[in-house]
Amino acid sequence: MSEYIYLIPLLPFIGFLINGLFLGKISRTLSGIIASGLVGLSFIVSLMLFFDLKALPADSRVMEQVLFTWINSGSFHVNFGLLLDPLSAVMILVVSGVGFLIHVYSIGYMSHDKCYGRFFTYMNLFTFSMLTLVLADNFLLMFVGWEGVGLCSYLLIGFWFEKKSASDAGKKAFIVNRIGDFGFLLGMFLIFWNIGSLNFHDVIQAAPTAFIAGGGLITAICILLFVGATGKSAQIPLFVWLPDAMEGPTPVSALIHAATMVTAGVYMIARTNILYIMSPDALMVVAIIGAATAFFAATIGMAQNDIKRVLAYSTVSQLGYMFLACGVASFSAGIFHLMTHAFFKALLFLGAGSVIHSMSDEQDMRKMGGLKKYIPVTYWTFFIATIAISGIPGLSGFFSKDEILWKSFSSQYGHPIFWVIGFVTAGMTAFYMFRLVYMTFHGKERMDKETKSHIHESPKTMTIPLMVLAVLSVVGGWVGLPHIFGVANHFEHWLEPVMATSNHVAVQHALLSSGANASAEWGLMGASVVLVLIAIFLARLFYNKKPELATNFQQKLKGLHKLLLNKYYVDEIYGAVIIRPLVYFSLFLWKFIDVVIIDGFLNGMATLYNDISETFRQGQDGKLRSYATIFAGGVILILFYFLME
Amino acid sequence: MVPISAYLIVAVALFGIGVLGVMISRNIIIIMMSVELMLNSANLVLIAFSRVLNVVDGHAIVFLVLTVAAAEAAVGLAMVILLYRNRETINIDRFNILKW
Numbered sequence: 120m121s122e123y124i125y126l127i128p129l130l131p132f133i134g135f136l137i138n139g140l141f142l143g144k145i146s147r148t149l150s151g152i153i154a155s156g157l158v159g160l161s162f163i164v165s166l167m168l169f170f171d172l173k174a175l176p177a178d179s180r181v182m183e184q185v186l187f188t189w190i191n192s193g194s195f196h197v198n199f200g201l202l203l204d205p206l207s208a209v210m211i212l213v214v215s216g217v218g219f220l221i222h223v224y225s226i227g228y229m230s231h232d233k234c235y236g237r238f239f240t241y242m243n244l245f246t247f248s249m250l251t252l253v254l255a256d257n258f259l260l261m262f263v264g265w266e267g268v269g270l271c272s273y274l275l276i277g278f279w280f281e282k283k284s285a286s287d288a289g290k291k292a293f294i295v296n297r298i299g300d301f302g303f304l305l306g307m308f309l310i311f312w313n314i315g316s317l318n319f320h321d322v323i324q325a326a327p328t329a330f331i332a333g334g335g336l337i338t339a340i341c342i343l344l345f346v347g348a349t350g351k352s353a354q355i356p357l358f359v360w361l362p363d364a365m366e367g368p369t370p371v372s373a374l375i376h377a378a379t380m381v382t383a384g385v386y387m388i389a390r391t392n393i394l395y396i397m398s399p400d401a402l403m404v405v406a407i408i409g410a411a412t413a414f415f416a417a418t419i420g421m422a423q424n425d426i427k428r429v430l431a432y433s434t435v436s437q438l439g440y441m442f443l444a445c446g447v448a449s450f451s452a453g454i455f456h457l458m459t460h461a462f463f464k465a466l467l468f469l470g471a472g473s474v475i476h477s478m479s480d481e482q483d484m485r486k487m488g489g490l491k492k493y494i495p496v497t498y499w500t501f502f503i504a505t506i507a508i509s510g511i512p513g514l515s516g517f518f519s520k521d522e523i524l525w526k527s528f529s530s531q532y533g534h535p536i537f538w539v540i541g542f543v544t545a546g547m548t549a550f551y552m553f554r555l556v557y558m559t560f561h562g563k564e565r566m567d568k569e570t571k572s573h574i575h576e577s578p579k580t581m582t583i584p585l586m587v588l589a590v591l592s593v594v595g596g597w598v599g600l601p602h603i604f605g606v607a608n609h610f611e612h613w614l615e616p617v618m619a620t621s622n623h624v625a626v627q628h629a630l631l632s633s634g635a636n637a638s639a640e641w642g643l644m645g646a647s648v649v650l651v652l653i654a655i656f657l658a659r660l661f662y663n664k665k666p667e668l669a670t671n672f673q674q675k676l677k678g679l680h681k682l683l684l685n686k687y688y689v690d691e692i693y694g695a696v697i698i699r700p701l702v703y704f705s706l707f708l709w710k711f712i713d714v715v716i717i718d719g720f721l722n723g724m725a726t727l728y729n730d731i732s733e734t735f736r737q738g739q740d741g742k743l744r745s746y747a748t749i750f751a752g753g754v755i756l757i758l759f760y761f762l763m764e
Numbered sequence: 765m766v767p768i769s770a771y772l773i774v775a776v777a778l779f780g781i782g783v784l785g786v787m788i789s790r791n792i793i794i795i796m797m798s799v800e801l802m803l804n805s806a807n808l809v810l811i812a813f814s815r816v817l818n819v820v821d822g823h824a825i826v827f828l829v830l831t832v833a834a835a836e837a838a839v840g841l842a843m844v845i846l847l848y849r850n851r852e853t854i855n856i857d858r859f860n861i862l863k864w
Contacts, residue, residue, distance in 0.1 A: 741863030743795075743856050747786045 121171075121182035123164060124201045127211055128250040130161040134243035138236055147235045154239035155222035158246050162215035169208050180205055180616055183256060190259075194315060202256035202319065206617040209454060210253035210386055213461045217378045218246050220584035224469050225370040227580035228476060238278065238368065245271035249379050253386060258307045258317040261387070265303070265351065268380045269296045275375060276367040288363040295360040299350015306343030309336070323393045332397040341394055341401030345408075348384025352438050355412045359690055361435055365427040369472030372427060377434050377468050378461040385441040385457050389450040392618055396448055402532050406446025410527075410540040413439030415687065417547040421554065422683035425482050426471050429555050433508070434464055436544060440523050443541060447533040449526035451614040455599045456523055458610075459515035462595045463507040466588035470501035473577045473585065474559060479570050484555065489564035493574045498560050500585040505556050507592040509549035510651050515596030517648075520545060522601060524647060525640050542647055549651040553658035561663050603640050771812035778805035792844050792854040796837065803833050 134157035138150055145153075172180050185200040203211075222242060229238050248271060252264025269292075277289025311317055313336065314325045330337040348354070353361035364376045375381070388395060388405065395402055413436045420432035437460050444453035475482055477494050491498045507514040510521065524545070528538035564571065576582070599610030661669040673680045682688070738749070778801055785798025807826045814822030848854050 739863050741860030743859070744787055744790070747783075751783050751787065 124184045130157045131246035138240040151226040165211040200256035201254040221374040224584040227578045275371040285366040288366040292360040302346025338398040352384030362431040373468030377464040409442025420551040444523040447530040452522040456519035459519040463504040463592040466504040473497040484558040491560040500589040503589045518596035546650040546654040549654035557662035775805040775808040
């Protein structure tokens with residue numbers, strides 16, 4: 120079966136070619152069917168390969184397929200090789216599965232758009248790039264996918280490029296990502312310099328001998344790779360592009376900016392976990408950045424009024440959780456949360472898209488309310504996703520988030536402070552999500568009459584993916600039940616071959632203290648559940664029962680509210696500290712170095728020769744008599760010269 | 765016998781007058797006449813040296829030069845007529861468009 124791995128990325132690529140080359144020549148229906156169908160086929164192939172992989176014994180669960188030699192130059196050798204192991208198997212299932220549902224949803228959502236074919240072209244190209252990213256067997260091919268998804272992200276954020284804010288947001292995403300990619304590239308150079316190969320297998324084999332554990336070199340590599348991850352996965356300090364990316368169509372926000380692309384950073388760190396485990400300092404940095412991002416993004420999310428912006432900050436915050444998990448060397452918990460998050464966040468975005476669709480493109484929650492009875496399917500699916508992300512026991516988000524909280528407390532790299540931050544963030548998550556639900560679906564109907572008359576439930580192509588994702592949001596977490604439930608954690612076990620060395624420490628640690636810590640784990644779990652319930656109750660009080668309380672509260676904490684509403688002025692600070700000096704420096708380079716010095720020199724030379732020519736030109740006046748005079752004068756001079764000798 | 769230097773002085777004088785004529789005159793006819801003057805000063809030198817050195821080569825060349833000069837004068841005068849037809853003047857300073 121391993122010879123069919125190439126089909127997984129190839130199928131969406133074929134869709135891209137068909138949709139791109141016959142843009143406008145094939146009918147809209149056909150274009151949507153081809154795009155979704157091929158991603159669906161890719162999902163089926165992924166599923167078959169997954170079961171094949173599962174049939175193998177645990178230690179030999181690796182399938183490789185080298186398609187061709189891509190670069191062969193001296194000692195630099197890169198194959199176009201695909202690697203399917205438990206980690207990439209999880210990723211391809213999530214990418215092609217959720218991707219397929221979102222493609223189907225898009226058929227309905229984009230039905231009124233005039234650039235229907237172009238949308239699916241980009242979406243298929245994105246799916247292809249993302250699958251290349253997760254299936255690559257070396258850093259360079261991964262980087263190709265990495266850049267490919269970045270390009271598609273840019274194209275899709277700026278999909279409605281007639282709108283200035285959309286094209287600006289696209290540029291912002293692209294440029295901010297470029298900064299991260301620079302770190303990724305440098306990290307890759309360091310790896311090649313020290314190991315002489317970019318193949319994951321070779322790097323992992325050679326790493327223990329090539330680097331000193333805890334040394335400066337390995338830390339530098341890990342931090343540089345993490346810089347790349349902060350760019351792509353919207354972590355502090357490079358998270359500013361993600362909220363703006365909501366200018367794109369909503370399915371794009373769901374697919375790229377919630378479920379798949381933004382998790383590439385987490386995937387990359389999990390893929391290189393062997394390197395990270397060798398550098399406790401780098402792990403610490405990852406954990407701190409992750410925890411800080413989770414916390415700050417959640418606080419911002421509590422004050423936003425745009426439905427998609429709340430979800431965007433929620434995504435940033437949840438990605439912070441995943442990095443926190445990676446930072447405490449619990450990579451499988453990070454990937455687990457990545458998967459469950461892909462389900463419920465995609466569902467939240469698609470539900471928000473359905474709301475926006477029914478509200479005639481209104482995104483401001485202050486103009487919604489009471490939508491529950493008009494769009495029941497959207498409401499119920501959205502509600503399921505909300506309780507999943509909030510961490511109500513039994514749903515997927517609870518298990519994955521709780522695992523991260525527990526690991527951040529118990530892991531040898533963890534610290535109670537990380538747990539406290541994660542714990543508070545969990546409360547805030549529940550608060551802003553229920554605030555969103557109450558403002559949108561409950562309470563007074565605040566929209567105008569015109570909009571109200573148009574409210575309708577979305578078509579079947581949109582509601583069916585919602586329902587499928589709702590089921591996944593509920594059951595998705597059951598593959599990774601915690602140990603204290605008395606069952607094996609299948610998910611962690613499944614990823615063990617990939618994380619063998621890294622989990623070894625953590626597993627032993629857990630075994631040694633499992634008896635004493637079981638009660639602690641129950642206690643922490645109970646605490647977070649109680650906190651979540653309190654947060655939900657508060658949200659209900661503020662935004663449903665007594666809205667005047669929320670207004671009062673806002674009045675009292677005016678400064679804080681303004682700070683949060685304006686996202687801590689991060690954009691403004693970056694503008695003043697980085698962008699403005701850069702603009703001035705560029706202006707200096709342009710107006711002074713370029714215009715005055717370089718152009719001045721060149722223009723000066725031209726002027727000089729012009730003046731010389733002008734002087735000599737005067738001699739050529741077209742008058743025969745003066746020519747004759749000069750000629751005669753010349754002859755006389757030559758004669759004199761010869762006579763003088 | 766007249767010394768060779770006398771012939772040469774006359775020839776140089778004639779040539780100088782011709783050059784000055786070309787340089788100073790505005791009339792194309794006079795310029796052509798000045799050119800003839802220069803040609804003939806050269807002829808005079810050729811003949812003088814032929815006599816002194818007792819060879820006939822110089823005589824032969826002079827005949828050749830006279831023939832060519834006659835032809836050249838015919839062509840030149842024809843051009844002058846054409847120029848006059850176009851511009852209604854034979855002032856050489858008016859024909860100065862051949863420049864930058």
